[in-house]
Amino acid sequence: MQKITKAVIPAAGFGTRFLPQTKAMPKEMLPIVDKPIIQYIVEELVDVGIKDIIIVTGYHKRTIEDHFDYPNLDLVENLKMGGEKKRPMLEEVEKIANMANFVYVRQKGPYGNGTPLLNVKSMIGNEPFIYTWSDDFIVAKPSRFKQLLSAYEKYGCSCLSGVKANKDEDYIRYGFVGGDKLEPGIIDAKVLVEKPGRENAPSDLATVSGFLFTPDIFNYLDKVLDNLESGKEFYYNDALKLMLEDGKRVLGVEIADGKYYDTGNKIEYLKTVVEFALNHKELNGKFREYLKSLQI
Numbered sequence: 001m002q003k004i005t006k007a008v009i010p011a012a013g014f015g016t017r018f019l020p021q022t023k024a025m026p027k028e029m030l031p032i033v034d035k036p037i038i039q040y041i042v043e044e045l046v047d048v049g050i051k052d053i054i055i056v057t058g059y060h061k062r063t064i065e066d067h068f069d070y071p072n073l074d075l076v077e078n079l080k081m082g083g084e085k086k087r088p089m090l091e092e093v094e095k096i097a098n099m100a101n102f103v104y105v106r107q108k109g110p111y112g113n114g115t116p117l118l119n120v121k122s123m124i125g126n127e128p129f130i131y132t133w134s135d136d137f138i139v140a141k142p143s144r145f146k147q148l149l150s151a152y153e154k155y156g157c158s159c160l161s162g163v164k165a166n167k168d169e170d171y172i173r174y175g176f177v178g179g180d181k182l183e184p185g186i187i188d189a190k191v192l193v194e195k196p197g198r199e200n201a202p203s204d205l206a207t208v209s210g211f212l213f214t215p216d217i218f219n220y221l222d223k224v225l226d227n228l229e230s231g232k233e234f235y236y237n238d239a240l241k242l243m244l245e246d247g248k249r250v251l252g253v254e255i256a257d258g259k260y261y262d263t264g265n266k267i268e269y270l271k272t273v274v275e276f277a278l279n280h281k282e283l284n285g286k287f288r289e290y291l292k293s294l295q296i
Helices: 037-047 062-067 073-081 083-097 115-119 144-155 168-172 217-226 236-245 266-278 284-293
Strands: 006-011 052-057 101-106 129-132 136-139 158-164 175-183 186-194 205-213 250-254 259-262
Touching: 006 037, 006 115, 037 052, 037 062, 037 129, 037 136, 037 144, 052 062, 062 101, 073 083, 101 115, 115 217, 129 144, 136 205, 144 158, 144 205, 144 250, 158 236, 175 250, 186 236, 205 250, 205 259, 217 236, 236 250, 259 266, 266 284
Parallel strands: 006 052, 006 129, 052 101, 158 250
Antiparallel strands: 129 205, 136 259, 158 205, 175 186, 175 205, 186 250
8 A cells, every 4th residue: 555645735715704814814824822723734744644745825825835934043043042941932933844845836727626636736646645624624533634544544545534414504514425334434435415405415424624535536637627617616526526437436434533623714713712722731721710700
């Protein structure tokens, strides 16, 4: 089984839900307490052995590159002047640049989540890889990527991470996978349906957050693009449907013991910040007491 060492993170969106904050700062850099959202995703990737992280960006995303670069001299000198008290901070910011080999690609092509994939086709080559969003994640033990890798190592095919839907609104927000159950938590996909509504959903497993693709997806993306009607969005899901039609196996993998965090809208972002603050080693006590003091 070919070892997976590459990951792709699309990060070219405008983050319009968070305007005016995202006019100058990418939504991927919104902080969850003291780390930007995208760093949580990168750390999880590195933890499963990813060496090369390709981030597909737009013209306004330079701060992402700066964040994963070495700290500038002014910052380093300032932290050194702080002595032992600020040494952990210096070590932390220096460590960020060494987590992985970061590659940046400017997004070009039609609107849709299939475009970032074709933009990196030549860099991925004939290797399986992880494709994961930059503004949501699943917290689980073992991590979602470890669970995806485990399924891939067993079945040798593309795997889509999923969580169980529990609200009616979930069925109009996410895509769903239906098919045969291979084992608890793993579905051998026969159909993939986007935002079907509860009554039309093929199962209760919503495919969200991160995916493991075999390289043959690129051939099917090319087919989708060749037949894309003018003005239509270019979706990777359409390539997966063609793969299923050709008898290629795609799995839906329920992430066991996982909690899904979607920071792409304001209310879910605020919920995430509060939960992470309550578990933060420096803040949890004081922050918890503050929340208790609020008479709401």
